[in-house]
Amino acid sequence: MDLxxxxLAGALGGNIAGALLKKFSMGTLWNSIVGIxxxxLGTRLLGMLGIDLxxxxxxxxxxxxxxxxxxxxxxxxxxxxxK
Known part of the structure; x- marks a missing residue:
C-alpha cells in the first residue's frame, strides 16, 4: 500500500512542480511519469536515510x-x- x-504522491508532485515551473514542464503525462x-525514489531514499515522518x-x-x-x-x- 505504501508503494x-x-x-500517486509522486505523480502529484511532478504535476505540481510542472505547474509552478512552467518553463520546465513536460506536459501532464510526462510530468506524471517522471513524478511517479x-x-x-524519494520515498526509498527517505527510508534508507532512516527519516521517518x-x-x-x-x-x-x-x-x-x-x-x-x-x-x-x-x-x-x-x-x-x-539549446
Missing part, C-alpha cells in the same frame, strides 16, 4: 517531494539539451 501511495519515478504522512511527503524534484531536474536537462 501505491508514494507513486521520483516518488518511488510518521507512516503515511512520510510516504506522501517523500513521494511528493521526490516527484517534484525529479521532474524539475529532468525539465532543466531537457531545456539545456534544446
Amino acid at each position: 501505491i501511495i508514494s507513486l 519515478l521520483g516518488g518511488a 510518521g507512516g503515511i504522512l512520510g510516504v506522501v511527503a517523500g513521494g511528493t517531494v521526490g516527484g517534484g524534484v525529479l521532474m524539475a531536474i529532468i525539465g532543466v536537462i531537457k531545456g539545456a539539451m534544446k
Whole structure:
C-alpha cells in the first residue's frame, strides 16, 4: 500500500512542480511519469536515510517531494539539451 501511495504522491508532485515551473514542464503525462519515478525514489531514499515522518504522512511527503524534484531536474536537462 505504501508503494501505491508514494507513486500517486509522486505523480502529484511532478504535476505540481510542472505547474509552478512552467518553463520546465513536460506536459501532464510526462510530468506524471517522471513524478511517479521520483516518488518511488524519494520515498526509498527517505527510508534508507532512516527519516521517518510518521507512516503515511512520510510516504506522501517523500513521494511528493521526490516527484517534484525529479521532474524539475529532468525539465532543466531537457531545456539545456534544446539549446
